[in-house]
Every structure is written in C-alpha cells, then in structure tokens.
Amino acid sequence: MSVNTTVAANTLARGWTAHLEDYVASLAWSPDGELVATASVGGAIHVLWAAHGAERTPLTGHPGGALAVAWSHDGQALASGGTDGAVRSWDRSTGSGATVALGGGWVGDLAWSPRGAYLAAAVGRDVVILNGDMDPVDRWPDQPSTISSLVWTIDGRQVGAGCYGGVRWFEPGKDALHRDFAWKGSVLCLAMAGTGKWLASGNQDNSVHLWRLWSGDELEMAGYPLKVDHLEWHHSSRWLAVGNAEDVTVWDVSGKGPRGRRPKVLRGLTGKVTALTWQPAGDLLAAGSSDGDIVLWGSARASAPRSTVSLGSAISALAWSPDGTRLLAGTAAGQVTVVAV
Amino acid sequence: MTDESLTTDHRIPVTVLTGFLGSGKTTLLNYLLTESHGQRIAVIENEFGEIGIDDALVLDAEEEIFEMNNGCICCTVRGDLIRILGNLVRRRDRFDRIVVETTGLADPAPVAQTFFVDDDIRTQLRLDAIVTLVDAKHVMAHLDEVKPDGVENEALEQIAFADRLVVNKIDLVDEEELAAVERRLRSINAVAEIVRARNGKVDLDAVLGIGAFDLDRVLEMDPQFLAQTDHLHDQSVTSVAIDMPGDVEPGRLNRWLGKLLAEKGTDIFRMKGILAVAGEERRYVFQGVHMLFDGQPNRPWGDDERSNRLVFIGRNLDRAELESSFAACLTR
Numbered sequence: 001m002s003v004n005t006t007v008a009a010n011t012l013a014r015g016w017t018a019h020l021e022d023y024v025a026s027l028a029w030s031p032d033g034e035l036v037a038t039a040s041v042g043g044a045i046h047v048l049w050a051a052h053g054a055e056r057t058p059l060t061g062h063p064g065g066a067l068a069v070a071w072s073h074d075g076q077a078l079a080s081g082g083t084d085g086a087v088r089s090w091d092r093s094t095g096s097g098a099t100v101a102l103g104g105g106w107v108g109d110l111a112w113s114p115r116g117a118y119l120a121a122a123v124g125r126d127v128v129i130l131n132g133d134m135d136p137v138d139r140w141p142d143q144p145s146t147i148s149s150l151v152w153t154i155d156g157r158q159v160g161a162g163c164y165g166g167v168r169w170f171e172p173g174k175d176a177l178h179r180d181f182a183w184k185g186s187v188l189c190l191a192m193a194g195t196g197k198w199l200a201s202g203n204q205d206n207s208v209h210l211w212r213l214w215s216g217d218e219l220e221m222a223g224y225p226l227k228v229d230h231l232e233w234h235h236s237s238r239w240l241a242v243g244n245a246e247d248v249t250v251w252d253v254s255g256k257g258p259r260g261r262r263p264k265v266l267r268g269l270t271g272k273v274t275a276l277t278w279q280p281a282g283d284l285l286a287a288g289s290s291d292g293d294i295v296l297w298g299s300a301r302a303s304a305p306r307s308t309v310s311l312g313s314a315i316s317a318l319a320w321s322p323d324g325t326r327l328l329a330g331t332a333a334g335q336v337t338v339v340a341v
Numbered sequence: 342m343t344d345e346s347l348t349t350d351h352r353i354p355v356t357v358l359t360g361f362l363g364s365g366k367t368t369l370l371n372y373l374l375t376e377s378h379g380q381r382i383a384v385i386e387n388e389f390g391e392i393g394i395d396d397a398l399v400l401d402a403e404e405e406i407f408e409m410n411n412g413c414i415c416c417t418v419r420g421d422l423i424r425i426l427g428n429l430v431r432r433r434d435r436f437d438r439i440v441v442e443t444t445g446l447a448d449p450a451p452v453a454q455t456f457f458v459d460d461d462i463r464t465q466l467r468l469d470a471i472v473t474l475v476d477a478k479h480v481m482a483h484l485d486e487v488k489p490d491g492v493e494n495e496a497l498e499q500i501a502f503a504d505r506l507v508v509n510k511i512d513l514v515d516e517e518e519l520a521a522v523e524r525r526l527r528s529i530n531a532v533a534e535i536v537r538a539r540n541g542k543v544d545l546d547a548v549l550g551i552g553a554f555d556l557d558r559v560l561e562m563d564p565q566f567l568a569q570t571d572h573l574h575d576q577s578v579t580s581v582a583i584d585m586p587g588d589v590e591p592g593r594l595n596r597w598l599g600k601l602l603a604e605k606g607t608d609i610f611r612m613k614g615i616l617a618v619a620g621e622e623r624r625y626v627f628q629g630v631h632m633l634f635d636g637q638p639n640r641p642w643g644d645d646e647r648s649n650r651l652v653f654i655g656r657n658l659d660r661a662e663l664e665s666s667f668a669a670c671l672t673r
Contacts, residue, residue, distance in 0.1 A: 021433065022431075022432065022433045023431040023432070023433070025431070041428065041431040041432050041433075042432065042433060065428060065432070067428075083428070106424075108424075145405045145407070145420060146405060146420065146421070146424065164405065164407050164420055184408070185407075185409060186407040186409075186420055204407055204409065204418070204420070204423075204459075205409035205416065226460045227459065227460065227461075272460075316431075332431065334433070
C-alpha cells in the first residue's frame, strides 16, 4: 500500500538549456565546476561552459555512438568512449586531442584512478589501462562477458570490472587476475563506498549485491521489481541508494551492513527511475524519471520530495556540480538543462 | 475492454532469423533488405555475413547468454542483445524494423526470453516472430544427426521454436523429397506455417510483420492444422495439440498449468492456446516460451461453441498424460 503524500514540493529553478542532437548518454562536470562534458548516442562529444551552456570547444566524436565521458581528477583531460571501440582524449590547456583505437568492442565505461595516474576503459570483454599520455599500458582480454562497469579501489591500486560472472579485479603492471569476486549473475553497474570498505553492484536479476573489501563477505538484496542499473553511495558511505521502478530505496550500510535492516523507501516519482545521484558533500539525493521529472529529497530519510522539476522528456543522465549547488540533467530528447537547488 | 485490439503498438518489431549454417540466411536477409523499399531496417548479426546493402545499419554481436542467479531456465537472456538493442532504441534515427540474425548453433530460447524478461527491451521492442530457415536438401541429415547425451540438436530446437518455417533451396530437391521434409517439419512443429523459397526469395509478408507473439493471433490457430500432428518419427521433439469442448474450472486449470510448467517447463519450448474458462464470457488466450507465460481474456464466445484448443511444442511430451490431466480441469 502506498499513501499519496500531498506535501507540496518546491519547483527547482531552471537555468540554461542546450539542445544536443541526440539522447544524452553521459554527462560529466569538470572538477573546478567551469565546464560540463556531454556524450550523446548519436556520437557527439561537447564541452559547454557551465555558467551559460555555450559551447566551449567542439570536439571530435565517436562515429556510431558515444557512450561515456570522464574528466581526469585535475580537470585537465577529458576522456570519452564510444561504440567505435576508441578512447578519445582532449587536453584542456593545449586544446589538443588524441584518438586511441582499442578495437575489440564498444568502450562502454571509463574510470580514472583516484590519484589520476591511469584511465581504465571497458572495451568489449577487455579491460584496458591507459597512462596519462593515453598509451595503453595494460590489457586483460577475454573476460567472461562484456564489461559493464569499472570501479577503482580508493587507494587506486586495483580496478574492478563488473560483468556476467561477478567482479574481476586487476592491478596495473601485473598480468595475473588480482582477485575474483565470482558470482553467478550479470552485473550491470558498480559503486564503491567512499570508505572503500564496500562494493555494491546492481544486477540483471533484479538484485543488489554487496561485497566487503577484502574479506569477500557478500550479501544480497533481492526481489526488486526490475533489473537494477542505478545505485549510488552517500558520501558518508552510510547510505546506499537504489533506484528501481518508481521508487528509490535507501539502505543503511553502517556497522556490519544492511543485513536484517529494512530500507527506507523514497517516493515521489511517477515514472521509472532512470538516473540517480547524491549531492557530492551534502545530503540531497536527486533522481530522474522516465516521464521527465527530476525529484530531489532532502535526506536519506525524507518522507516527501523537497523539490521537483519536469523537463518533459525522459531523464537519461544527472550530474551534480562539484560544489553541490547545481544539477545538470540530460534527456532522451537531447536536451541538457541546469537547475539550481 | 474491446478497445484492447484497437490500441496501437508503437514498439519496434523485431524479427529473429535463425537457421543452420548454409541454409541461406544471408541471402534471404539481403533479399529482404533490397525489397523492403522505404523501410529502415537495422540488422544485428551474430556471425559474419555479407550484407550487401549500403543503407542498412548492420551491427555485429557476440552471443552472450546470461543465466540468472536462481538457475531458472526461463531467466536465461541474451546480454549482447539487451546492450545493443537498448542502445539502438535510443538513437534519434528510429528504425521501422530490426532483424536479429542468430548463428546456426544458437539456442532460440534466450533470444525470445529477452523480450519477456528485460523491461527496457519489453517496453520499447516487440518480438514479431522467430523465422527459421531450413535447407530442403540437408535438413533431414541435420535432424537425424545423433548428438552425444545432453547435447541439443540445434536444428531440431530451431524448428521447434519457429513461428514460420522457410524451406529454402527447393530447387535442389524433387516434390517427393520436399513433401517428406515438410511432413517432418510439421511433426516437430505443428503450429508454424511453412513457406517455400528458392534462393531465399520469399514474399516480405511471409517473414516480416507476422505478429506471432500477439495474443490476437493465437485466435487464428487453425484446428484442422493441429489435428495433423502425426507422430511420424521416433523423435524427442514433437507438438501435442489438445482440442476439447467444454469449460475449464479456473482453480483446477491454474493448478494444472502451475504444476505442468514447474515440472516440464524446461521441456516445453512453445505453447499457445484458447480456453473457455467457466464464468468468463470471453475467450482466454495465452502463449508462452518455456515457463514465461502471457495471457489475457480476448473476444467473447457469443454463440460459438465453447471449447479449448491448446498446443505444446517440446521435448518428451506425453500426449496421453497431457490430454487426461487437462481433461480433469473440465467442469464436467
């Protein structure tokens, strides 16, 4: 039974809107908050000024489709990946670009190591590490299936690759598999807690899986209505938010973990959750939905939304500004809009 | 309630084209792409073919079968298709139709089940039909090939799963051989319509826009057709049709179906049926793949005689047992 909450939520103030040509697959805000990068399914990569949305630099895209964009931690390099099997990079200070053709499948995910030395790329069934000069330095080919998601340990020593069969860990410079979190199921997304103690995966079989690093202890939260492809940790690592169907469930992972606890269910969306993200250093949780709404809750225990806004087309990506004051949203119709919170 | 049939389905139709190596899939595909003027068709290939059509979007995929954690066969899906189809439907240049070409060794079940199980796929794409191409000259040999224990005869499975069977290369056999091939196909799959082709040339309508998973089409099952489910060969995969007048008692029916799918779901590849449920004025129609079941009330019976027609295609089906256990669900 769900009770309809009729507490009126504030409407979020919309800022600028940019119109891209296609479905927004990925968004990333530069660490200094000045620029935003976008990847669209049509293949284009754009860098826009965060202040007003005008294009900073037109970049070469990925023929066939772009899938991911990621800024390096110092904000000097932007990396993108696409269905062309290439990683492209752009140097912000020199304006020069580079293309690294990696072959072997789509570049579906990118992750910079926490100290910025490496860029990990999921290339079909291969995990590839590039150094700061964009030279491929490691490649672990032929994992059990296409890599869906990459995550670094917080010390940046190992990279984990989610695929059908669990999470495979690798260490740059070493050929051997570092650790195998074997699990019979298909991992769709990964999220590392800020403390580095827990790894969460969202899975095709409507479940969330948690591993404790490095004991390997695991637990599973099953029974979601749909496959789980949206989950994110609060910066404190206490809360794990999972967006699934029309609800966001928030698990308390403090102490020994969520075993035996019931999650808080955050309601307020009428469409399916299509994007989910916590404020970088705050308590606000933002979710986007298939019917174009963005809903903001004030905390992990909010009983009703704090504010909402409708963009009219399914929200396909959400990203907070690094200072947590603005939220960038991409839609299925190719709109990129900034909202102030 | 009658509006159901009037609602327009905006999902993009997907045709699954399967068949043994050498059956002529690439030739058929090229023919379809040439003939389907004005339609934008995307093709997903699991084996390198030679698509000779410039304006068709052709994507390569490597078969990735995902079994879910609970080990249930009905939860086996194709990870590669979820990823590629999921990306395809996001593109602004929408396609009128998608054709998924599988290898001759592919198991059709995970392909079909992907369209039932994955929500993103189900809400945006509609499985139109499984079309299986067979080589008139060599299909008998493929079917008779003895496999080691526990290994599936893929040719047999692909025929059993089909909604439409295209018998290709008919110019390489005489009429008698052709008739024998068709009898054999019919004994495996009593439901699929058989069309003949030479060099992969068939009417577009014979393979595209079939709507085989549309519950309305279940009503078109021809009872005469089903009566001809002769057991020609001593083969493991067959069709069993049940045709019984009367009403079924809903509680008993549910228990029967639940038990059947729990015990035999792995062996039942496809099923379809029209049921007269006691107290229900409308025909209840259903169809399914393994344990995945889709059903709803459809057209009213009106003055027509209330009766039940079901067909199962599967492995090691016990016709007598199916008939008697179903008969026990009748109200009298």
